[in-house]
Amino acid sequence: MPTVHAHHFVCRHIGQNNPTTLAAISGKRTKRSAFTLVELLVVIAIIGVLVGLLLPAVQAAREAARSMQCSNNLKQIGLSLHNYASTYREQFPNNGYSWTGGYPSDFSPLAKILPYIEQGSLQELIDFDIYMGHPALADLPEGLREAAATRVPTYECPSDVNADLHGLTMPSGAETQIAGASYAMNHGSGTNNVYHPVYESDGLCWIDAKVGFRDILDGTSNTIVFAETVIGQGIDIATATPAMDVRGYRAKVTAVDQTLADAADAGGLDAIQANITGWNGDRNHYWLRGSVPNGPVMNGRLTPNSSVPDMTYGSSKISAARSNHIGLAKVCLADGSVRNVTDSIDREVWHASWTRMGREVETVSSND
Structure with missing residues (x-):
């Protein structure tokens, strides 16, 4: 009996002062509440x-979502073109006007359609x-700098x-600061040796152009009026x-x-490498001016996203x-519709879509 009492006393004493020891003596284990390192690494790997x-x-x-917004931008630009033409005797906005004894007064077509994309207040800044x-000889006049430095959301993809x-x-x-555009108006196909946006071509927009719907003999659903490009x-x-x-x-x-x-066309970059003297990054930097090298008027000589x-x-x-x-560029046709044109489009079909009266059979519309 004394021995039993002693053992009872020891266990009771240990249990009061060290529960872990007591659990070990009684054969019970405590419950773990943490991950092991291996388990934690597995969870991280799965995540x-x-x-x-x-x-x-x-x-x-x-x-x-961005692509859809880009299409909406082009759709608005196409509708503005129709509204502009309705106001100005069915003529499209041109690339500016000749100036006696000097460089053209080349306010771009994008500058002219501003009121029709709900940017009338911005156009009021433009005199x-x-x-x-001449852009190489004269500074941009002070009175136009605020407008030139204003970004237009509809003009940016x-x-x-x-x-x-x-x-x-x-x-x-x-x-000074200038804002650009991700879209440019059709100067021409670039297949007729006309590359300067001052001169008349087979498209829709140049200096002193008076082109309207009546001049698009190929049909408004077969002729590109604006095309997507990228800002440099x-x-x-x-x-x-x-x-x-x-x-x-x-x-x-x-x-x-x-x-x-x-x-x-025949040899790609390798064929023209000897003619390259450098590179510039100012493509489409200048939505306000059309005839300058960085203005929003272009030809379609190269196929979409050409290498x-x-x-x-x-x-x-x-x-x-x-x-x-990826794999495409967007265009707006003269009827106001927007098309996705793949990089693999046939070159002749592509060129046909830039002419207003080439009388071609196939265009981007027939390749949907």
Whole structure:
């Protein structure tokens, strides 16, 4: 009996002062409440896999939304063109007017349609009687700088990564800010050796143009009026090599002519490499002016998102519709409809869609 009492006393004493020891003595185990390192790593790995699976879907959904907004922008621009024509005797906005003894007064078509995209207050900042002069000789007049530095949401594709204000160094050396556009009006197909937006071509927009619906003999549903392009990155490169990203840069070449365009068709970048002297990043930086090299007027000489860069010499240019949408670029037809044009479109069909009276059978509309 004394032995039993002693054992009872010891167990009771230990239990009061050390429950863990008591549990061990009685054969019971405590419950764990934490992960082991291996379990934690497995959970992290599973979360990483799930994020990896979901991220492309999220990105695709966001791009689909941006693409839809881009189409809406072009749709609004197309409708504004119709409203403008209704106001001005069925004529489309042109690229400006001749100026006696000097560079044209080249207010762009985008500057003229502002009231029809609910930007009337912005157009009130533009005095169309102000002569801007030659861009290489005269600074942008003070009275136009506020308008030039105003971004217009309808003119910018949400997928255009360079849609922003960009610095413009004027002839005096002074700096000002200008805003660009992700869309440009149809100057022509670029197949007729006309590359300077001052001169009449087979499209719809140039200096002193008086083109309207009646002049589109190919039909408004078969003729491109605005095409998507991309705003340049804004930095000039003084050397010909290495070749730059064609979405952000245009190649400066020794001359823009039919020979160079044909060489690009036949041999791609390699065929024109010897003609490249450098690269500029100012594509479409300037929605206010149309005839300047960085204005929103273009030709369709190169197919959409061509691997051949746009080429410039002065204000002359060989250009392509370009976008950050995968595998396509968007265009607005003269009937106001918007089309997605794939990069693989036939070159002849593409060129036919830029002419107003080429009488071609197939266009982007017949390739939906």
